Amino acid sequence: MLSYEQCMLSYTFFRDSVPAPSYVYHVCPSTATYTRNSSYFTNLITLLSSLSSRASLSNGFQNATAGEAPDILTGLFLCRGDLSTEVCRRCVVFAVSDTFTRCPNEKEVTLYYDDCMLRYSNRYILSTLNTNGGIILVNTQNITSNQIGLFRDLVLSTMNQAATDASVSPGRFATGKANFTAFQTLYGLVQCTPDLTTQQCLRCLNLTINQLPTDRIGGRSVVPSCNSRYELYLFYNESDIGSPKPQLDSAPPPQPISIPSPKPGEGGNSTVIVIAVVVPVTVIFLLLVAVFIFRAKRKTTAYETEPLAVVSTDGDDITTAGSLQFDFRAIEAATDKFSESNKLGQGGFGQVYKGTFPSGVQVAVKRLSKTSGQGEREFENEVVVVAKLQHRNLVRLLGFCLEGEEKILVYEYVPNKSLDYFLFADSTMQSQLDWKKRYKIVEGIARGILYLHQDS
Secondary structure (H helix, E strand, O other), X not given: OOOHHHHHHHHHHHHHOOOOOOEEEEEOOOOOEOOOOOHHHHHHHHHHHHHHHHHOOOOOEEEEEEOOOOOOEEEEEEEOOOOOHHHHHHHHHHHHHHHHHHOOOEOOEEEEEOOEEEEEEOOOOOOOOOOOOOEEEEOOOXXXXXXXXXXXXXXXXXXXXXXXXXXXXXXXXXXEEEEOOOOOEEEEEXXXXXXXXXXXXXXHHHHHHHOOOOOEOEEEEEEOOEEEEEEOOOOOOHHHOOOOOOOOXXXXXXXXXXXXXXXXXXXXXXXXXXXXXXXOHHHHHHHHHHHHOOOOOOOOOOOEEEEOOOOOEEOOEEOOOXXXXXXXXXXXXXXXXXXXXXXXXXXXXXXXXXXXXXXXXXXXXXXXXXXXXXXXXXXXXXXHHHOOOOOOOOOXXXXXXXXXXXXXXXXXXXXXXXXXXXHHHOHXXXXXXXXXXXXXXXXXXXXXXXXXXXXX
């Protein structure tokens, strides 16, 4: 059996002999680990060697297995569909080495780069749809306010067409482009791992497209089984993939909301979105429609990386809610100790307050009734169960807080109230909702409900 030092020397040589691809993100849960002198480590070396050697002969995707139960491993790599075999090989070789630096003893690893993705696990991961442990990348430059609607429609129609094309192509890869202005062209790219079925691929791409921030000039959404990206510049090798197919004339869904998670005490240029819905599904329906009217804004200074969920994972399941938890004192300060002046409303489950964190980020804080009868364990379990819901037609819950008898839910803040206010409380607002807009709202609500019933 190779020693750890021998393996490190070998892979360090491979890594240093090829150019480093652009690193994006990695996920390696610490729920299952191995030791350096274990049979699992030996099998891992065999698996990674097999993937490295196949990279020079592949069409951009390969998978492999190594070992026997209980130390059997499965692994795969996926290179971007427009890249040459040599570029793919270099990325895979580097990723194989990089895994020992970024995830030195975890049994389940996913590494993302601009050119490729590498995955391996002690579970069977082939031909299995996995949309957990992903990220959203957004360009910090906004689309001008008078062009947001047009740009959103263009992005979604272009990406939806590309998703349809990719799902039926053998390589599960497609691109699309469309004219935005006389001088600007929108470019889109979508890709699934080719081991997925047509239905699995389309379902995965629909989820990532739903997460794209269409108020920015560029963005991408990446999960283990697929990825979607658009830019206002040509970021792929168009000559290597041929001309994209024409777009479908379909009405796209409404735009998503992009809100940073206001985790107290953290700074820097990158912001984290914790996409978590921790209320019962019956309550979610009451929150669906608010996202169609207004979009919250944020300021950043760099191209941002936003994890879809910052939680521990065990396979496909979220198992802990600790990373979603806010500090009670920070929430108390943000709401001015739940002052009446910050009160937004009250329902059967508790009172809702507006909160503003020192960073300027605004949230809606729902203070649940102390007589709800739900214990801490049940409350946290509900967080874990529903935190995997990811859809832009659902108002996002950023997290929760438990402090003594206090049970608090932290939502993104929607400044212009809810749909019932527009329909019934303000006659001036009623006139703004013509039947075309109302139809789109109903369509958006239906998409959210379909997601809850079918895709979640």
